[in-house]
Amino acid sequence: MANPATTAPPLAVKWRKLAEARCAATGERLTPARLAAYAELLASDKPVSAYELIALLEDRQQRKIAPLTVYRHLDFLIRVGLVHRLESTQSYMPCDRPDHQHESQYLLCSSCGRAVEVASKPLDSLLRKIANQNEFRPQNTVVEIRGLCERCAASESD
Numbered sequence: 001m002a003n004p005a006t007t008a009p010p011l012a013v014k015w016r017k018l019a020e021a022r023c024a025a026t027g028e029r030l031t032p033a034r035l036a037a038y039a040e041l042l043a044s045d046k047p048v049s050a051y052e053l054i055a056l057l058e059d060r061q062q063r064k065i066a067p068l069t070v071y072r073h074l075d076f077l078i079r080v081g082l083v084h085r086l087e088s089t090q091s092y093m094p095c096d097r098p099d100h101q102h103e104s105q106y107l108l109c110s111s112c113g114r115a116v117e118v119a120s121k122p123l124d125s126l127l128r129k130i131a132n133q134n135e136f137r138p139q140n141t142v143v144e145i146r147g148l149c150e151r152c153a154a155s156e157s158d
C-alpha cells in the first residue's frame with residue numbers, strides 16, 4: 001500500500017513547480033502532507049471549507065487527521081500564496097496565479113458554490129483611491145461578489 005501521507009489526487013507539473021517555487025521564495029518546506037492538501041484543493045471544482053478538506057483527506061488517505069494539522073496546512077498554503085481564503089463563505093480555493101502578489105476579487109455563485117478569481121488592477125486602484133479620498137488606510141481590498149454563475153442563471157430561467 002502507498003504511504004498514506006503521499007496519497008493525493010494527481011497534481012499537474014505546473015502546480016507542483018509553482019508550489020516548489022513559492023516555497024523556495026519564502027524559505028518554507030514543502031512536505032508531502034502539505035502538497036496533498038494543496039492537491040485536494042486543486043482537485044475540487046469549488047472552494048472547500050476546512051472541515052470539507054479534512055473529510056476529503058481522511059477519505060483519500062483512509063485515516064483520521066487532526067483538524068489542527070489541516071488548519072496548519074491551510075495557514076501554510078495561504079502564507080506562501082498558493083491558496084486564498086474566502087471570508088464570506090469561510091472556504092479555501094487555490095490561487096490562479098500564485099507567482100505574483102495581488103489583491104483579488106471573487107465572483108461567488110450562491111447556487112452551485114463555484115468561485116472565480118478575478119484580479120482586477122483597475123478595480124484595486126479604484127478601491128484604494130476611494131479609501132484615500134476618505135482618508136482611510138486599507139489593509140486589503142478583497143471583494144467578494146455573490147450571485148449566479150452563467151450555468152446556474154441559465155437553469156434558473158428555464
Ligand SMILES: [Zn+2]
Nearest residue numbers: 095096097104
Ligand atoms: Zn490569487
Ligand SMILES: [Zn+2]
Nearest residue numbers: 109112149152
Ligand atoms: Zn453556479
